[in-house]
Amino acid sequence: MKPLFLPPNPVQHFYLGGDRIAALRGITPETDRQPEEWLGSTVSRFGDSTVGLAVTADGALLRDVVAADPESWIGSSRGSVASDVGILVKLLDARQRLPVHVHPDRAFAGQHLNCPYGKTEAWFVLDTEPGCAFYVGWKDDVDRDELDKRRDAQDSEWMLAHMNRIEAVKGMGVLVPAETAHAIDGGIFVAEVQEPTDFSILLEWSITTSTREESHLELGFDTVLGAVSTSALTDAELAKLVSTSGASAAGPLLQSVLPESADPYFQLHQTAGAGHGTADVDAGFAVVLVTDGDGALAFDQGSVPVQRGDALVVPHAAGPWHVDGTASVLIARPGRGWPATLDSGDVR
Incomplete structure (x- = not known):
């Protein structure tokens, strides 16, 4: 049984970008809002049954190919469903800052979204413009009522000022645990790996084409704010979320x-x-x-x-x-x- 090639699978989104994905994958963007490609995806965008699903070179949905023979594909029949491959991989090429947002953990997803996966994720920097940064977690503990007020006012400046800023470097890896507020500057091109879901809670939607009503997983903010950590990340905790091992040239060993x-x-x-x-x-x-x-x-x-x-x-x-x-x-x-x-x- 051999590997399957994946034709390009660009995804239209609420933010600008996608030219570096197009250059790498050899395609012409249809719009300036194709900033993501979902690679090997057997799950679709939240609220949509097909967007994001990977298609093989012969036109079959990878989801259906895996579901027809999970033993051959994953070596087990014990995924959450027959098409579960345990991971979602994306190319993400932002040409504007992504909004401050949060992903739920497995406990919250199991209780409220009928899913065994949350959305812990990580970024590996393929390219970046000088001075661009990631924003990961709070610098100090945040009062829940104050966060509600700043969210309702769409106070971007306040949110970013209270977050840890990590300047992006090519080859850097950054882990974003579920429940952690985060954002990405425009100008960064990453390979993203994550749990296989599309669960996002937007604390900031005003810089995108999304709306407040599309920002809380159809659960309401009173419920989803329970999935948002308001605790500070210590310097030691933040350091453990960053790796620079990929900044050195790849060699014959798995790094x-x-x-x-x-x-x-x-x-x-x-x-x-x-x-x-x-x-x-x-x-x-x-x-x-x-x-x-x-x-x-x-x-x-x-x-x-x-x-x-x-x-x-x-x-x-x-x-x-x-x-x-x-x-x-x-x-x-x-x-x-x-x-x-x-x-x-x-x-x-």
């Missing part, structure tokens, strides 16, 4: 580019053939993005030629594999121990 605390939720590694071949990647479902060069993904059954801009999904049944040639790749996989970790609720 994790995210903080270790991401491992229960998802894994993201980089590796490069450099003309000599890489270490083996263990059997298991993976989303692969070729970020540079060309070469092949080599398996016991043969090899699949790849080049910069290609995206593929690798089934568990393909077995161990490695990269030949000069190709540099990102490899996104479900969290360590998945899908058994679903049985334990929130893994933090």
Whole structure:
């Protein structure tokens, strides 16, 4: 069983961007609001049954392909549903600042959204303009009533002033735990890995085409604010959310580019053939993005030629594999121990 190539899957959104995705994937943007591509997605946008779903080269929905043979694709039949691959991967190319927003954790999603996954996520910086930054968590404890007031007033300046600012560097990995308020400056291009949902709570919608009514997961702010942390992140806690390991050139070994605390939720590694071949990647479902060069993904059954801009999904049944040639790749996989970790609720 061999990998499947993923044709480009741009997603129209409420913010500007997408030109760097188009350049990498070899497409022409249809609008200036295609700032995301969902790679290997078997889940759709919140409130929509189809937007975001990945389609294979022969036109089939990946969701349906996986559901027809989960044992071959994930090595188990124990996902939350037959099409569950345990991860969602995106390219995110923001040309305006993203709004301050929050994602619920697994406990909240299980109670209010009938889903075993929340939306812990992480970013790996593919490119950035100078001076751009991430905003992650509060610098000091925030009063809940004050946050409600600032949200209602759409006081962007107050929100950003109370958040931790992390200047973006190419190759940086940033973990954003569920419940943590965050935003991204325009000018940053990332590969995003996350739990496989589309649950977002907007504290700030006025800089987007979204509305207040579209900002609370159809639950109302009185309910969803229970999924928003108002506690400060200490300097030590913030430091543990950032990794710079990916800033060094990829080599033949698998190099994790995210903080270790991401491992229960998802894994993201980089590796490069450099003309000599890489270490083996263990059997298991993976989303692969070729970020540079060309070469092949080599398996016991043969090899699949790849080049910069290609995206593929690798089934568990393909077995161990490695990269030949000069190709540099990102490899996104479900969290360590998945899908058994679903049985334990929130893994933090």
